[in-house]
Amino acid sequence: MKFLLTSSGICNPSISDALVELLGKPIAESTALFIPTGVYPFPGGAERAWKAVHGRASIPLSQLGWKSLGILELTALPTIREENWVPAVREADALLVWGGDVLYLTYWLRQSGLADLLPSLSDTVYVGVSAGSIAVTPYNCDAEFDIQFVPDGSDMAQGADRALGLVDFTLYPHLNHPDMEDTGLSDIQKWASGIPVPTYAIDDKTAIKVVDGTVDVISEGDWRLINP
Numbered sequence: 123m124k125f126l127l128t129s130s131g132i133c134n135p136s137i138s139d140a141l142v143e144l145l146g147k148p149i150a151e152s153t154a155l156f157i158p159t160g161v162y163p164f165p166g167g168a169e170r171a172w173k174a175v176h177g178r179a180s181i182p183l184s185q186l187g188w189k190s191l192g193i194l195e196l197t198a199l200p201t202i203r204e205e206n207w208v209p210a211v212r213e214a215d216a217l218l219v220w221g222g223d224v225l226y227l228t229y230w231l232r233q234s235g236l237a238d239l240l241p242s243l244s245d246t247v248y249v250g251v252s253a254g255s256i257a258v259t260p261y262n263c264d265a266e267f268d269i270q271f272v273p274d275g276s277d278m279a280q281g282a283d284r285a286l287g288l289v290d291f292t293l294y295p296h297l298n299h300p301d302m303e304d305t306g307l308s309d310i311q312k313w314a315s316g317i318p319v320p321t322y323a324i325d326d327k328t329a330i331k332v333v334d335g336t337v338d339v340i341s342e343g344d345w346r347l348i349n350p
Contacts, residue, residue: 123240124247124333127255129295130326131181137329140340144247144331145215149186152215155194156184159230160222160253174220181251183218199234211239216247219254224262227253228285229278237286252295260287261317263294289332292317297325297344307346314348321348
C-alpha cells in the first residue's frame with residue numbers, strides 16, 4: 123500500500139502533486155472511498171461528517187474532483203457480507219481517511235476487517251488526515267485525549283496508546299497549531315522521548331509519503347524528525 127499521511131488534507135500544490143504521483147494518473151480519472159468514521163465521537167460529529175463528505179470542511183479532500191467518490195462506513199461493515207464491500211475497496215484508487223478520534227477509528231479499522239485487508243492493497247493510495255494518518259502508525263499520540271470519548275467500560279480503551287503499525291514511524295500532526303496547546307515542539311519532543319520509533323512532527327502544510335517503506339517529506343511549511 124502507498125501512503126500519503128497529512129495533517130490537514132491536500133492543502134497545497136506540493137501535496138497535490140504527491141497525490142497525483144502516487145495515483146499514477148490525474149485525480150479526475152481516479153476513484154476514491156471516503157471514511158468519515160473517526161469524527162463521530164466528537165460533539166457535533168454527525169454534522170462534521172456531513173461537511174467532510176460534501177467538501178464543506180476547511181480541509182481539502184473530498185472536493186478535489188474525483189472521478190467517483192463513495193462512502194465506506196467502518197461501523198457498518200461487520201454487518202455486511204464481505205463480497206458486498208471488499209471488491210469496492212480493492213477497486214478504489216484511493217482511501218480517504220478523515221480525522222477525529224484515533225482510538226475510535228483504529229478500533230473500527232480492526233473490527234471492520236479493513237485493517238487486515240490494507241496490507242494486500244499494493245496499488246491503493248491511503249490518504250490520511252490527522253487521526254486518519256496517526257491510525258496507521260505504531261503509536262497513538264492522542265491516546266489521553268481520545269479516551270474521554272470512549273463509553274465507560276468499553277474494551278475500546280484497551281491498548282489506547284497503540285495504533286495499527288503499518289508504517290515504522292509515528293506521526294504527530296498540527297505542529298505549532300495556534301489553537302492546539304499540546305502541539306508545540308517541546309510538547310511533541312516530550313511525548314516522543316518515550317516512543318521507541320522515529321516521530322515525524324508535521325504542520326498543516328506538510329505530508330509524509332511512504333512507498334515500499336521509503337519515506338519522503340512533502341512540505342511547504344515546517345516539520346521535524348525526532349529520533350528515539
